[in-house]
Amino acid sequence: MYTNLKVVQEQNPLVHNITNQVVTNFTANGLLAVGASPVMANAIEEVAxxxxxxxxxxxxxxxxxxxxxxxMIEAGKAANEKDHPVILDPVGAGATSFRTAKAKQILDEVNVTVLRGNAAEIAHLTGEQWEIKGVDTRSGEGDVTQLAKKASELFGCTVVITGEVDVISNNQGTNRVMNGVPLLTKVTGSGCLLSSVIGAFAAVNNDVLETATSAISFYGIAAEKAAKLVGDRGPGSFQIEFLNQLSKITEDDEVLCKIERITK
Structure with a gap:
């Protein structure tokens, strides 16, 4: 598990983000903190x-x-040609028909390696109707683990559903990660940054189930440490300390990973 983080820190992989305007700075700083090298380029003339x-x-x-x-499709196809991992974050899929259709278009035209979203976003892409408010999930009554398995089979990729418990599933197996804190939901872009961190880990190891699981667990551990240090000072202080803790993850932190492995 730890070796995935260590290799990211040693190799400093370049992670190309075509991301949203709200989270660009936070995402870049978070990738730098874990040891990756971020680039934000979205002009169609250069993305490939x-x-x-x-x-x-x-x-x-x-x-x-x-x-x-x-x-995005141009960039995704170029990455496919080089066999580089592509991570799709379908923010707000299900909130509007346009947003849902565009996420499905990307899935149709690009070989996506990891699809990461909340339960409502993933559910809507599979044709299920889970409640969503804007770009945030609301209460869902379905089984998240079964949803992740269904989506993985449907789209032929690793599916990550994040929430109180994170679920990672592909044709090799299914894992559940229990690391993390509620304060993450109070920081805009925490999920978006996680998608990019998963990409950084996937860039250095092609065992996607393992790398996604380790990325998510270490991400949650950093959040747990930040929350403990910040106390009741609130989400602004937490965001800053979270970046600090992402940069301080060490080999010793592997003992804090809370992972359940589910056999198929």
Whole structure:
């Protein structure tokens, strides 16, 4: 588990983000903290070239336009040609028909390596109707583990559903991660940054189930440490300390991983 983090820190993979306007700075700083090298390039004239040299490509539809999605597909196809991992974050899928259709278009035209979202977003992409408010999930009554398995089979990729318990599933197996704190939900872009961190880990190890699981667990551990240090000072202080703790994860922290492995 720890070796995935260590390799990221040693190799400093280039992670190409086509992400939303709200989270660009936070995402770049978070990737730097874990040891990756971020680049934010979304002009269609250069995305294919950038994607071809990046270790991973992150496609985040948080503030999508038709032009941005065209650039995402161009970048995704270029990454596919180089066999580089592509992570899709379908922010707000299910909130509007346009947003849902564009996420499905990317899934149709790009070989996505990891699909990461909350339960409502993933459910809507599979045709189920879970409640969503704006780009945030609301109460869902379904089984998240079964939803992750269903989505993985449907889309032929690793599916990560994040929430109180995070579920990671592909044709090799299913894992559940219990690391993390509620304060993460009070920081805009915490899920978006996680998608990019998963990309950084996937860039250095092609065992996607293992790398996604370790990325999510270490991410949650950093959040737990930050929350403990911040106390009741609130989400602003937590966000800053969270970046600090992402940069301080060490080999010793592996003992804090809370992972349940589910056999198929």
């Amino acid at each position: 070239e950038m994607a071809s040299i990046a270790g991973a490509v992150i496609l985040n539809i948080g503030t999508l336009t038709t032009e941005t999605v065209d650039a």
